[in-house]
Amino acid sequence: MEATAPRDVAMDDCIANCTDCHARCVETLRHCLERGGQHASPDHLTLMATCADICRTSADAMLRGADVHVYTCRACAEICRRCAESCERIADDATMRRCAEACRRCAESCARMAA
Amino acid sequence: MEATAPRDVAMDDCIANCTDCHARCVETLRHCLERGGQHASPDHLTLMATCADICRTSADAMLRGADVHVYTCRACAEICRRCAESCERIADDATMRRCAEACRRCAESCARMAA
Amino acid sequence: MEATAPRDVAMDDCIANCTDCHARCVETLRHCLERGGQHASPDHLTLMATCADICRTSADAMLRGADVHVYTCRACAEICRRCAESCERIADDATMRRCAEACRRCAESCARMAA
Amino acid sequence: MEATAPRDVAMDDCIANCTDCHARCVETLRHCLERGGQHASPDHLTLMATCADICRTSADAMLRGADVHVYTCRACAEICRRCAESCERIADDATMRRCAEACRRCAESCARMAA
Numbered sequence: 001m002e003a004t005a006p007r008d009v010a011m012d013d014c015i016a017n018c019t020d021c022h023a024r025c026v027e028t029l030r031h032c033l034e035r036g037g038q039h040a041s042p043d044h045l046t047l048m049a050t051c052a053d054i055c056r057t058s059a060d061a062m063l064r065g066a067d068v069h070v071y072t073c074r075a076c077a078e079i080c081r082r083c084a085e086s087c088e089r090i091a092d093d094a095t096m097r098r099c100a101e102a103c104r105r106c107a108e109s110c111a112r113m114a115a
Numbered sequence: 116m117e118a119t120a121p122r123d124v125a126m127d128d129c130i131a132n133c134t135d136c137h138a139r140c141v142e143t144l145r146h147c148l149e150r151g152g153q154h155a156s157p158d159h160l161t162l163m164a165t166c167a168d169i170c171r172t173s174a175d176a177m178l179r180g181a182d183v184h185v186y187t188c189r190a191c192a193e194i195c196r197r198c199a200e201s202c203e204r205i206a207d208d209a210t211m212r213r214c215a216e217a218c219r220r221c222a223e224s225c226a227r228m229a230a
Numbered sequence: 231m232e233a234t235a236p237r238d239v240a241m242d243d244c245i246a247n248c249t250d251c252h253a254r255c256v257e258t259l260r261h262c263l264e265r266g267g268q269h270a271s272p273d274h275l276t277l278m279a280t281c282a283d284i285c286r287t288s289a290d291a292m293l294r295g296a297d298v299h300v301y302t303c304r305a306c307a308e309i310c311r312r313c314a315e316s317c318e319r320i321a322d323d324a325t326m327r328r329c330a331e332a333c334r335r336c337a338e339s340c341a342r343m344a345a
Numbered sequence: 346m347e348a349t350a351p352r353d354v355a356m357d358d359c360i361a362n363c364t365d366c367h368a369r370c371v372e373t374l375r376h377c378l379e380r381g382g383q384h385a386s387p388d389h390l391t392l393m394a395t396c397a398d399i400c401r402t403s404a405d406a407m408l409r410g411a412d413v414h415v416y417t418c419r420a421c422a423e424i425c426r427r428c429a430e431s432c433e434r435i436a437d438d439a440t441m442r443r444c445a446e447a448c449r450r451c452a453e454s455c456a457r458m459a460a
Contacts, residue, residue, distance in 0.1 A: 019249065026293040029394075033387040040385055042378040046181040049374075049394070053172040054187060056286065060168060063256040066161040068194045072169060075190040079183045134364065141408040144279075148272040155270055157263040164259075164279070171401065178371040276411040283405060284417060287398040296391040298424045302399060305420040309413045 011062050014073070014109040018059035021080060021106035025052035028087075028099040039096075044086050048099075051083040055106060062113075074114035080107035126177050129188070129224040133174035136195060136221035140167035143202075143214040154211075159201050163214075166198040170221060177228075189229035195222035241292050244303070244339040248289035251310060251336035255282035258317075258329040269326075274316050278329075281313040285336060292343075304344035310337035356407050359418070359454040363404035366425060366451035370397035373432075373444040384441075389431050393444075396428040400451060407458075419459035425452035 007015075025048045032039040032048070058076040061069035084103035091097045122130075140163045147154040147163070173191040176184035199218035206212045237245075255278045262269040262278070288306040291299035314333035321327045352360075370393045377384040377393070403421040406414035429448035436442045 015253075019253070023245075023249070023289075023293055026290050027295075030295045030387050030391055033385060033390055036385075040378060040381075042180070042375050043182075045378055046176075046179045046375055047183060049179060050172070050176045050181040050183050050187070052290075053175060057165070057168040057172045059253075060256050060282075061161075061165045063253055064161045064164060065157070065257075065260045066165040067158075068162060068165050068197055071190040071193045072165070075186040078186045082183055130368075134368070138360075138364070138404075138408055141405050142410075145272050145276055145410045148270065148275055151270075155263060155266075157260050160263055161260055167405075174368075175371050175397075178368055180372075180375045272410070273412075276406075276409045277413060279409060280402070280406045280411040280413050280417070283402040287395070287402045290398060291391075291395045294391045294394060295387070296395040297388075298392060298395050298427055301420040301423045302395070305416040308416045312413055 007062070007065075010109070010112060014106075014113050015059050015062050017102075017106040017109045018055040018062075018076065021102040022052050022055035022059065024099045024102040025049070025055070025083065028095055031095045035093075038090050044090070047079075047083050047086050051079050051103065054079050058110060070114050073110040077107050077110035077114055080104070080110065122177070122180075125224070125227060129221075129228050130174050130177050132217075132221040132224045133170040133177075133191065136217045137167045137170035137174065139214045139217040140164070140170070140198065143210055146210045150208075153205050159205070162194075162198050162201050166194050166218065169194050173225060185229050188225040192222050192225035192229055195219070195225065237292070237295075240339070240342060244336075244343050245289050245292050247332075247336040247339045248285040248292075248306065251332045252282050252285035252289065254329045254332040255279070255285070255313065258325055261325045265323075268320050274320070277309075277313050277316050281309050281333065284309050288340060300344050303340040307337050307340035307344055310334070310340065352407070352410075355454070355457060359451075359458050360404050360407050362447075362451040362454045363400040363407075363421065366447045367397050367400035367404065369444045369447040370394070370400070370428065373440055376440045380438075383435050389435070392424075392428050392431050396424050396448065399424050403455060415459050418455040422452050422455035422459055425449070425455065 029048050032045060054076045058072040061072045080103045084100045087096050087100035091100055144163050147160060169191045173187040176187045195218045199215045202211050202215035206215055259278050262275060284306045288302040291302045310333045314330045317326050317330035321330055374393050377390060399421045403417040406417045425448045429445045432441050432445035436445055
């Protein structure tokens with residue numbers, strides 16, 4: 001007997017996108033520190049760190065089946081969109097572009113979950 | 116030379132309330148498991164765990180001076196309000212009442228930060 | 231120019247195993263609450279929750295290239311081994327067995343990273 | 346009826362020290378980015394971020410009464426000691442010195458909990 005209701009495909013996608021965006025932001029943070037200059041601006045890096053946190057919080061809310069994931073996904077959609085814009089502004093190499101893409105994908109699927 | 120701008124009192128209060136609510140939810144979770152019954156219902160406990168997560172995410176966003184704390188605080192205000200209601204519904208001992216109070220306090224100061 | 235040194239395959243594997251074990255523990259927690267009985271014992275569930283936390287802390291330490299990942303992986307190896315044993319003790323369905331397997335895999339790769 | 350056993354004073358102290366060290370590391374991270382130079386070196390900042398994570402993981406393990414806190418506290422003691430040394434090396438202002446002190450205090454109480 002498996003008591004837990006199966007998650008739908010859209011939520012599974014959103015969990016995967018949040019998990020990927022979290023990982024990208026955490027690893028890109030070091031890349032930005034190594035690049036220095038505008039990559040290492042306090043506003044960009046504190047945004048990246050907060051994006052990583054809210055992605056994990058949203059992924060975990062969905063993984064544990066908490067219906068308040070609607071609120072975390074709404075916040076996550078906004079913050080990922082802001083983080084994508086910040087990465088795109090300085091997207092002069094493949095690492096930054098990959099991070100921006102992960103943020104865009106996460107923003108879109110979180111916006112759908114929060115709708 | 117201290118480059119970091121001082122935080123205002125309302126934000127310091129909100130950080131303290133988020134930190135306290137996070138800790139209360141984490142420690143009350145064990146209490147609920149030990150009590151069993153409705154205290155240990157999946158909906159109540161996954162709400163408590165998500166409340167702990169968003170409280171920490173919001174506290175950290177403010178501690179690192181990320182202006183997107185507005186979005187995390189908005190989510191935190193909603194989730195803490197829901198968690199307070201869930202704790203109050205079963206608040207038959209001092210531990211549950213203290214947790215409900217911490218959630219109420221956090222919900223109110225997060226709502227102010229998100230306004 | 232990509233300044234960040236490439237991670238080796240063993241570390242990439244360990245990050246994937248920690249990420250998977252984190253997700254399994256978070257989602258299995260709800261399953262355990264729904265099953266109740268020994269699945270919902272305070273000792274089992276607080277172990278699962280701590281296993282989820284240390285897995286994420288270790289994955290993130292490796293993702294951001296922090297050399298202190300050696301210490302987090304050592305703790306993660308021990309806690310995952312303990313969590314696997316706890317899941318195996320009550321592994322009467324596919325969800326528990328999958329969680330136990332994820333913990334075993336993570337324990338093994340973390341032990342290698344910490345060696 | 347309160348089912349949860351009271352924590353002893355040493356553990357309460359350790360939880361407070363981990364919570365304080367987590368907050369100091371998160372807020373000092375922005376300060377270091379604003380200072381730039383050696384304050385913003387990738388090795389220092391990824392150490393600070395990992396120190397913040399393991400402090401929270403240890404605090405939460407103790408708050409939820411998980412006996413595997415012994416392993417997280419052992420890792421936390423090592424990482425906090427390393428983070429204190431890194432802060433002390435560049436401790437040319439009050440913010441860095443306060444962060445170093447929080448790390449030392451946390452390292453000492455975690456070492457006692459892990460003994």
